[in-house]
Amino acid sequence: MSYTLQDVDTVTIQVLVDNELDPISKSQNPAVVDATAFRLRELPAGERGPAAMEMRMEDICCGAHGLSLLITATAGSTSHTLLFDAGPEEDVFEKNVTRSRADLSAVEHVHLSHWHRDHSGGLPRAIRMINAARTADGGLDKPTADVHPDRPIYRGFNAGPFIASLEADPTFEELEEAGAQVARRDDTHAVLEDMFLVSGEVPRKTAYEVGFPRGMRFTGEGKWVPDELIRDERFVVCKLKRKGLVVFAGCSHPGIVNICTHALAIGGGAPLYAVIGGFHLADGDAAKLEASIQGLQDLKPQILMPGHCTGWRFKFKIEQEIPGALVPCFSGTKYTLAGEGVGEAPA
Numbered sequence: 001m002s003y004t005l006q007d008v009d010t011v012t013i014q015v016l017v018d019n020e021l022d023p024i025s026k027s028q029n030p031a032v033v034d035a036t037a038f039r040l041r042e043l044p045a046g047e048r049g050p051a052a053m054e055m056r057m058e059d060i061c062c063g064a065h066g067l068s069l070l071i072t073a074t075a076g077s078t079s080h081t082l083l084f085d086a087g088p089e090e091d092v093f094e095k096n097v098t099r100s101r102a103d104l105s106a107v108e109h110v111h112l113s114h115w116h117r118d119h120s121g122g123l124p125r126a127i128r129m130i131n132a133a134r135t136a137d138g139g140l141d142k143p144t145a146d147v148h149p150d151r152p153i154y155r156g157f158n159a160g161p162f163i164a165s166l167e168a169d170p171t172f173e174e175l176e177e178a179g180a181q182v183a184r185r186d187d188t189h190a191v192l193e194d195m196f197l198v199s200g201e202v203p204r205k206t207a208y209e210v211g212f213p214r215g216m217r218f219t220g221e222g223k224w225v226p227d228e229l230i231r232d233e234r235f236v237v238c239k240l241k242r243k244g245l246v247v248f249a250g251c252s253h254p255g256i257v258n259i260c261t262h263a264l265a266i267g268g269g270a271p272l273y274a275v276i277g278g279f280h281l282a283d284g285d286a287a288k289l290e291a292s293i294q295g296l297q298d299l300k301p302q303i304l305m306p307g308h309c310t311g312w313r314f315k316f317k318i319e320q321e322i323p324g325a326l327v328p329c330f331s332g333t334k335y336t337l338a339g340e341g342v343g344e345a346p347a
């Protein structure tokens with residue numbers, strides 16, 4: 001089934017947490033993707049001669065193994081903001097929000113891509129901070145926490161001689177206690193005035209995207225069972241005016257090509273424009289990387305913004321094989337994508 005998404009004029013992505021940071025490298029194509037990372041503070045007049053601003057190290061965000069994106073879409077005078085995942089640790093989330101001076105008061109919707117701690121660990125404090133900012137901003141509604149209903153008690157992986165468990169994800173009750181309205185959803189649904197579409201389960205079509213090999217879950221009866229597909233992973237997509245779909249992927253356990261293929265299937269006939277998030281190819285072999293780059297090329301994205309679990313080899317491959325498309329996703333950097341004709345004077 002296909003859905004009608006509202007055309008948006010701009011999409012701003014403030015990366016609150018990613019594995020990597022690089023505040024120095026410039027955008028390769030600032031006309032297409034504006035990227036800013038450094039924040040400067042004003043210096044009192046005359047304190048250091050004619051110097052007007054100071055760059056402080058404590059204003060630079062930290063990297064951490066996980067992902068959190070603050071996404072704002074605008075259409076005319078309307079804008080909506082969605083938090084996509086909250087990174088691995090509450091302290092990291094809070095530190096980077098403070099360092100980047102991110103405004104959480106506009107966050108109406110919190111999306112969890114899947115139940116893995118590197119995406120969910122920061123959620124309780126993120127929700128508390130959003131509520132505090134919204135209360136200070138005039139008592140706005142609680143944010144919705146949009147999560148898949150199938151939360152494993154624990155997830156982990158088979159490391160050969162032993163099973164390694166992750167820490168538990170926050171429970172539904174903990175998210176409610178933090179101040180969210182919890183929505184347990186496994187269906188495809190539009191949110192925030194149809195500016196964003198949240199996917200349901202991603203159909204697995206390619207032969208080379210086989211989930212999270214050796215993934216396991218704890219059943220609660222003392223047993224661990226295979227759980228390689230991570231069926232609860234859901235992506236988010238929006239539609240940039242006259243450019244196409246912007247896809248947000250958490251970890252791409254269903255496969256980045258399967259995710260983009262499904263985004264095209266549900267995205268109302270728009271072409272694929274940009275893909276941002278974790279492509280989960282850091283542990284892929286050479287054949288999988290090759291098949292994935294070919295699969296992406298066939299879908300003709302204009303911009304690829306890999307982060308988190310993508311791995312440096314696949315980023316390098318994008319740069320080599322799809323020149324001009326790579327915009328790495330870095331912790332603390334704010335990226336702006338604009339629709340075609342946006343900001344131009346009417347003819």
Ligand SMILES: [Fe+2]
Binds near residue numbers: 118
């Ligand atoms: Fe992840």
